[in-house]
Amino acid sequence: MKRAHIISIGFIAVLIGTFIATFYSTSRSTTFAEADLRPEQECKISGTLNADFEIIYDPEVDPTKTVFHMTDRAGQTKRVVLSQPKPTGLENSESIDLYGSSQGTDFHANKMLMKCPSKYNQNNHIIVEDEGSIDGKAS
C-alpha cells in the first residue's frame, strides 16, 4: 500500500462523510401543510403572492416587518410574516421562495427570494388588443 493510496482512501472517506453531513444542514422545500407538521424547523416554501390580501408594511411601527399572504404550490394560503423591510417589487413578483418556519397560524420567514417577471426575462411578448392598440406585456 502506498502512502498516496492510504491518503486517497482517507480523503474519499472524508468526502462521503461530508455528503452525509450536508443532509442535516440542508433545508427542505415543502408546502405549508408539511411545515405545520414540523413547527419551528427551517424549510423552504415556494409559491405566489396572494393578491386578495393586502400587503401590510408599516415602517413607522416596525421597519423590519412585512406581512402578506402567499399561496403555496399545493394551493394553500397562509399569512406570512417576513422579518425584512418590504422588498421592492413584491407586488409584481411572479414567484416567491420563503425560508423560515411555521409558527402557530403564521409562517415566519427570515429570508425571501423573488422572481420578478422582468428580471432576466426571456419570455416578454407583445399582445395586441383589437386594431391599433398595442401593449407591451411580460408573461
Add this chain to the structure above:
Amino acid sequence: MMSAYTGEWIEVAYLGRFLIALGFASAFVGLVAFIRKWDSIKRVAFRIHAASIFASIALVFLLFIQHRYEFQYIWKHLNNEMPMRFIFSAFWGGQEGGFLLWMFWHNVLGLILLRTESKWSDVVMAVLCSIELFLTSMLLGIYFGDFQLGLDPFLLLREAPNNIGLPWTLRGDYLTAFPMFQNGQGLNPLLQNYWMTIHPPTLFLGFAATSIPFAFAISGLTNRDDRSWMKPALRWSIFGIGILGTGILMGGAWAYEALSFGGFWAWDPVENSSLVPWLTLVAGAHLLLINRNRQKPIAYFSTVYFLLLSFLLVLYSTFLTKSGILGDTSVHSFVDSGILPQLLAYLLTFMAMAHLMLLRSSKWKRASFVLFLLIGIILLKGWVIEGLTLFMLALVILAVRSYLRDFIRTKEEDSIWSREFWMFVGSLLFLISAAHITWQTSLPVFNHFLEPLSPLLARWGDHYDIELFRDLSQHNLAPGTNLDQTYHLIQVPLAVLIMGLMALTQWLKYKSTPGRVVIKNLSVSLIISALSTALVIGSFDWEAWEIPRIALLFTSAFAVFSNADYVARAVKSNWKSWGSPIAHVGFGMVIFGAVISTSQKWIISQNQIGDISTLNEELNNREDLLIMEGDTLAMGPYFVSYRDRYQEGIHVKFRMDYFEKESIQYQAGDVVYFDGMVFEAHEGHQASDQFADDLEAHWMFIPFPNERQAKATKNWKAGTPGDKLFTLEPRIQLNEQMGNAPEPDTKHWLNKDLYTHIKWGRITPPETDEEGWMGGRTHTMQVGDSMLIGHTLMTIDSLRAVSDAEKPSRGLLAKDLAVAACVQLKNKALTAVHEPLYIVRDSTIIPDLYEAEAFGVKMRIESFDPNSEQLEMTVWEHESVRRDFVVMQAAIFPLINILWLGCILMAIGSFLAVWTRWKTDQKSKSNG
C-alpha cells in the same frame, strides 16, 4: 399574403444569420480538418470561423449603437434612456450575448495557439473547434417543429415564436405605426454598473482559458509516452487561474458595490459554479507542476483528470445557470429559454468524449462509444433520469478502469519532506472543497434523481427505521440558509489545511528537504503570524464556536508571511521566480480579508433600545433602522442624520450625513432614563457605546425616584454628535419596466469600509385624502403616554369630566356625558393643550373629530374605559407636517482592503508566473 416591411434592417438579419451559419460550418470543417490533418485548409477553416464570429459580434454592436428595436435582442436589452457607456453590459445582458462573448475569447485564444506550432497543435485545435461547434449551435435559432436549436441573436421581434401570427406582425409599417417599437425594454438596473462592464469579459476569458488545458490534456491522451504537452498546459492553466480568479472576485466586487445583500460572497449557486472550476484548475495546475519535469510521473491520472474536470465543470456551470434548472434557488439564474436539451447534450457529449479518451484499448473505446449511443437513444426516448443514471455509472466505470489499467504508475514513494507529496495532498483538498460546493449547488438536480427512487427509499426507511431514507424519499432537498452550517462547516477546516500547506510547501524542495531546515525556515513567519493572529483576536470579539475561523486566520496569515519571507530570503533578486510566491501571498490575503471582514462585519444600524423588540412579539431582524428626515441617531461610532432626498436623472438619492461621536462625561449624581428605568451615577465616568457596559460599574437602579431625581432625569446617551465627517448617498434607481433597484453607497478607508443601504424609502408622496390628510392610525393610550406624530410630540396630560357649565360652549346638550382628554402638543415652535372629547348621548357614542390646525394633527377618541383609564385614539397627520423617513442599514466591514489587495497580488503573481514560464520554455525549446 405578407406585405413588404418598411424601415427594417432585414439585410442585417440575413447577414448575421449567414455569419452564424458560416461560423458553424467552418467550425465543423476545422474539426474534421485538424483531425484528418488536412494541412492546406485546417488553419483557413479556423480563421474563417473566427472572422465570422468577430463579424457577428460587430454586427450586434452596430444594432445596439443604432437602436434597432426591430431586433428582439436589442429590444429586450436596450432603451433610449440607457447611457451608451453601458452598451457592453447590455450586449452581454442576455444569453445570446453571453455565448458570443465566450466564443470571442475562444477565438482570440485559438488564433494565438495557431501561431505556435507544436506536435500537439492539431489535437488541441480540433478540441477547440469541437467546443466552438457546440457553442455556435447555441446561436443558430433553427426550429425543428417544436424543438428549438439555439437562440438567434438576429431574430426580429415579429418573428419571435410568441409573436408570430399576431395581427401587428402583418402590417408592413409596424415599426412606425406603433410607438412601442421606438423604444426597448431596457437593461436590468442591477446590470447598469461599471463592474458589469468588466466582470463578464474577465470571467468568460477565464472560462475560455479552461478549454486550453482541457484540449492539451486530450492531446496528451493521444500519445501517452510523451508528456511534453504539460509545459504549455501548465502555462495556460496558470493563466486561467489568474484570469478566472480575478473574474470571480470582480463578481464579488459587483455584488458588494451594487447589490443589496451586504457582502461580496453569498454562496449563491451562480457564484459557486464559477468557483468550482477554478478550484479544480488550481488542483490540476499543481499536479502539472509536479509532473512536468519528472522521469516517472506520479498521480498522472489525477493530473489529466483534474484538467478535464475543470472544463467539464465550466460546462456544468453553464448548464445549471442557463437551463433554468436551478429555478428559484439563485438570484442570478436565467429562466428556461428552451435550450435545456441542447445544453444537456453539449455537457454529456464532452463528458463522454473526455472519458472515452482516457481509455487506451480501442476495443473498450468502441464498446463504450456504442454504450453511449444506446444511452443517447434511451434519453431521446424520454427516460431521462434512467438514461442519466446509466450515463453516470458508465462514466465511473470508465474512469476506474482507465485509472487501473491505462496509466503509467510509479512504485517509488515520495519523501514526506518533498514538495510533490504535499502538493498532491493539497490538490486532493481542493477536490474535496470543489465536490462539496458542487454537491450543495446541485441539490435541485439531485432531487430529480431521487424522485424515481422515492418509493424504494420510503420502504427501506420504514423497514429499517432509518430517518435519513424516509427524509430522502421526499426528494425535496434545498440548500440551507445558514451559511455557517451549509458551507463554512466543511469549507473552513479545508481552507485551514490548504493555507497551512501553502505556507509549508513553498519551503520544501522537489524530491526531499531536510526536516530541520524546513522548520528553521518556517520559524520566522510562524512567529509573525502567531503574533498577528493574537492581535486580531484581541482587537475583535470572538465566540468559542468561531475557533475554526481563528485557525483559518492563523494559517492564512502563515501562508502570507511564509510566502513573503520566501520572496525576501530565498529568491530575492531573482524576480523572475517571484510569480508563484506572490500569487500565494495574494491568495492568503484574499482568504484572510474575506474571513475577517465577513465574520467581523459590524451592523451599526441595530436597534439598541431594548423595548423596541418587546413591542413586536413577532421576530425582528433588528438590523434595519427607521430614521426620520432631520433626525440624528447614534450608530456605532457615528451619529447619522438623514438630511434629505433629491432626484438626479433616474436616481433618487438619499443624503445621509455622518457625524463624529463626541463622548459624554457623566458626573456622580447624574440621573438618567434607560429602557424605561431610572438610574443614578455613583461616580463620574465617560460613557461607553453600550449602556450595559457601564451599568454594573457606574450606575445604580432607582426603583422609586424622588422629586429631585425625577426632575433631573434625562435619556442616557452614549455621546453627542460632533463635527460632520462625510455624507453618503445611497440611492434608488427608478426603472418602470424592471422595478426600482436600491443601490448602496460605501465609504472606503484603508482599514475599513462603511456600507450604507436604503432598505425602504419613499420615492413618491404618500396617499392622502382631498384635504391632504394621510390615513389615520389608532393607538391605545393612557395618561402620561407620549407619542411622536411627525414633528409633533403628543402627550396625554390628564383626563377630566366636562362640567355642566361649559357644556353649552362646547356644543353639548345637558344630558350628555363627556370626558375631555388634555392632550399636550409640542413642536419646535409652540406648545399648546388641546381637548378632544369623548361624548356619550343616550348611551350612544357621538364621534368628535378634533383638529389642531397649527400642528397639522387631527384626532378622535374612539373608546374610553373608565376603569383602566385607557383610551383608544385615532390620529391623522396632515401632509404639510409630514416628515419623510427611510429604513436603512449601515455596516462596517473591517480590513476588507486586505481582500482586494490580495486579489491584485494574486493576478500579478499569476501573470508573472505565466510570463517567466513562457520565457524559460522558449529558451529550453531553442536550446534543445
